[in-house]
Amino acid sequence: MTDKLTPTYKWKKRRSHPDAARLFFPDQILKAFFHFTTDAISISDMNNQIVLVNQAFEQYYGWSLAEINASPYCFIPDELVNETRQLFDAVRNMGVHLTNYETIRRRKDGTQVEVTLSAAPIRDANGSIIAASCLTRDISERKRVEKALLQTETKYRLLIDHTQDIVTIFDESLKRVYVSPSVEQQLGYLPSELVSPGSLEITHPDDFPLLLTKKQEIFEKNQPVFLEFRSRHKNGTWISFETRGIPVASEDGTVKNVMFVSRNVMERKVSEAALSKIRKESQLIAEHTDDLILITDKHGDIVHLSPSYERVTGTMRHAGKLSFKNIHPDDLERVDLQFQDLMETLEPRTCEFRYRTVSGDWLVLEAKGTPILADNGECDGFIIVSRDITERRNNEMLLRNAEKLSVIGELAAGIAHEIRNPLTSLRGFIQLLKPTLVDHQMYADIMLSELDRINFIVSELLVLAKPHNVKIKSLPLVFLLKNVLTLLASEANLKNIRFHTAFGCDPLISGEENQLKQVFINVIKNAIEAMSGHGDVTLTTSAKAAGQVVITITDNGCGIPEELLPKLGEPFFTTKDNGTGLGLMISRKIIKDHDGHLEVSSKPGEGTTVKITLPIVAAEKGLS
Numbered sequence: 001m002t003d004k005l006t007p008t009y010k011w012k013k014r015r016s017h018p019d020a021a022r023l024f025f026p027d028q029i030l031k032a033f034f035h036f037t038t039d040a041i042s043i044s045d046m047n048n049q050i051v052l053v054n055q056a057f058e059q060y061y062g063w064s065l066a067e068i069n070a071s072p073y074c075f076i077p078d079e080l081v082n083e084t085r086q087l088f089d090a091v092r093n094m095g096v097h098l099t100n101y102e103t104i105r106r107r108k109d110g111t112q113v114e115v116t117l118s119a120a121p122i123r124d125a126n127g128s129i130i131a132a133s134c135l136t137r138d139i140s141e142r143k144r145v146e147k148a149l150l151q152t153e154t155k156y157r158l159l160i161d162h163t164q165d166i167v168t169i170f171d172e173s174l175k176r177v178y179v180s181p182s183v184e185q186q187l188g189y190l191p192s193e194l195v196s197p198g199s200l201e202i203t204h205p206d207d208f209p210l211l212l213t214k215k216q217e218i219f220e221k222n223q224p225v226f227l228e229f230r231s232r233h234k235n236g237t238w239i240s241f242e243t244r245g246i247p248v249a250s251e252d253g254t255v256k257n258v259m260f261v262s263r264n265v266m267e268r269k270v271s272e273a274a275l276s277k278i279r280k281e282s283q284l285i286a287e288h289t290d291d292l293i294l295i296t297d298k299h300g301d302i303v304h305l306s307p308s309y310e311r312v313t314g315t316m317r318h319a320g321k322l323s324f325k326n327i328h329p330d331d332l333e334r335v336d337l338q339f340q341d342l343m344e345t346l347e348p349r350t351c352e353f354r355y356r357t358v359s360g361d362w363l364v365l366e367a368k369g370t371p372i373l374a375d376n377g378e379c380d381g382f383i384i385v386s387r388d389i390t391e392r393r394n395n396e397m398l399l400r401n402a403e404k405l406s407v408i409g410e411l412a413a414g415i416a417h418e419i420r421n422p423l424t425s426l427r428g429f430i431q432l433l434k435p436t437l438v439d440h441q442m443y444a445d446i447m448l449s450e451l452d453r454i455n456f457i458v459s460e461l462l463v464l465a466k467p468h469n470v471k472i473k474s475l476p477l478v479f480l481l482k483n484v485l486t487l488l489a490s491e492a493n494l495k496n497i498r499f500h501t502a503f504g505c506d507p508l509i510s511g512e513e514n515q516l517k518q519v520f521i522n523v524i525k526n527a528i529e530a531m532s533g534h535g536d537v538t539l540t541t542s543a544k545a546a547g548q549v550v551i552t553i554t555d556n557g558c559g560i561p562e563e564l565l566p567k568l569g570e571p572f573f574t575t576k577d578n579g580t581g582l583g584l585m586i587s588r589k590i591i592k593d594h595d596g597h598l599e600v601s602s603k604p605g606e607g608t609t610v611k612i613t614l615p616i617v618a619a620e621k622g623l624s
Helices: 017-024 028-036 055-061 065-070 078-094 140-162 182-187 191-195 208-221 266-288 308-312 329-345 390-436 441-465 477-494 513-529 562-567 583-593
Strands: 040-045 050-053 098-106 112-123 129-138 166-170 176-179 225-232 238-249 255-264 292-297 301-305 349-356 362-373 379-388 473-476 497-503 508-511 535-544 548-555 597-603 607-618
Touching: 040 055, 050 065, 055 129, 078 098, 078 112, 078 129, 112 140, 166 182, 176 191, 182 191, 208 225, 208 238, 208 255, 238 266, 292 308, 292 362, 329 349, 329 362, 362 390, 390 441, 473 477, 473 513, 477 497, 477 513, 477 535, 477 548, 508 513, 513 535, 513 548, 513 583, 513 607, 562 597, 583 597
Parallel strands: 497 535
Antiparallel strands: 040 050, 040 129, 098 112, 112 129, 166 176, 166 255, 225 238, 238 255, 292 301, 292 379, 349 362, 362 379, 473 508, 508 607, 535 548, 548 607, 597 607
């Protein structure tokens, strides 16, 4: 055995570095490759003594050939020395070839590096082994990359195995080759049930063509795709999944597999359906409510107006800066302050104001402003809900007037009779004494005039005191108006006032003749008294839709200030020096009892117009 291990080539003395190079590399090309290759190469003799190293070896390890000769195992970790001896003994003595053997070596600075060794015997011309060559290649970077790759793969495997999403991998034949364990939690199946031969097809039949199309698209275009489909749960229910399909390509860029990452979106679908229902209901309410809904951003710019704005006020929906131009001038400052407080304090505010519609009518609106707060507490905008309370305010005014009428009625019922008895006595005695009051006739006339005035007021009060039995009959409207004008003609002539008529229709109306005469007399007398010296009073009739007639009485007198118009008809409110305020109130009550309506409009310096609307009970008799 010893003879076999003894080299056939006898070293007479240790050759120098140049001698060894000439011996082993007689060819200049091989010599150049040996010295200038980037791999570390060493040659050891049969005594396991390194006799030649290239430049890459010295640069890589940091040891020179002389240092290695002085300490042959300086670049081998202590625990690997015996292993290295055995390996190279097998190369030198048995001609073993060593290829890409992974081990560890040590540099001069003490750091250890991972390398691969490729060793082969060197033979002489007779075929005898005379030395061993070793090529060392640094694989530290490769090992680092492999380690990092392994760690990444472990992390991804851990992520895939524990994610709630279902990860499915298909091969080129569109068969499942992997299903993540999460499929059991999401669909009730074991992964083995879906990847085994003859596995279940759990995709909804209506969605299956789309799934096949998307899979094929990935293979053909090598691009990710997004899709949504339903899969059957083991209990038979259908679950919606939002899926991303990802191509898995080989090194040459060919798509070998397709990975689908599917997320259960049933909870989101239910929430979306509920949200859609709420949104539709809210939209339905917003579009059909008569409340005026206005939404602004945090700067006060309008972002939404409900359709009710157009129905109620005539304002078209638009976006832009919030404007208060249609708010009554008397309410403008208060509304502006309330809105500024809302923006600054972010606390709800309620405000009542008058608003002018596109047609010029005034509405009374009650508005409540509320901030729209985000989850973080910041203000995203404001919502202002306004309600038309014009009718409510009018009803409240009517109720107050009714209460006043009730009080007046109670007073009238209590005192009218008691007042009239002494009035009769006083008037009678004054008339008896009048002939004897030769020097004081004027005083007697004044007393009689004032007694008549008191009697008139009492008569007016008695109208309100209790209901009267009235005789309702059909009356020709124009004939009734002409009678009234005849009664008042003398008074009008005294004041140089002219009557003008334009009867566009002459219908029959139903009512109590004396009460209606009283109304027309009150209104026309007011018109006469509103003019001093001369003027014109115009009466017109015109047909109105829904079987009504409008009687319009217009004068060109002094007119009534706008702020006093709402007070007309209140008990004891009058604009005349000697008025009682009861005439218009009683007139309105009579017209209301006849299912009609009395409206007053006026402008100072231009005159007053009174429109009385009454129902028609018969066709017109003819034009006059």
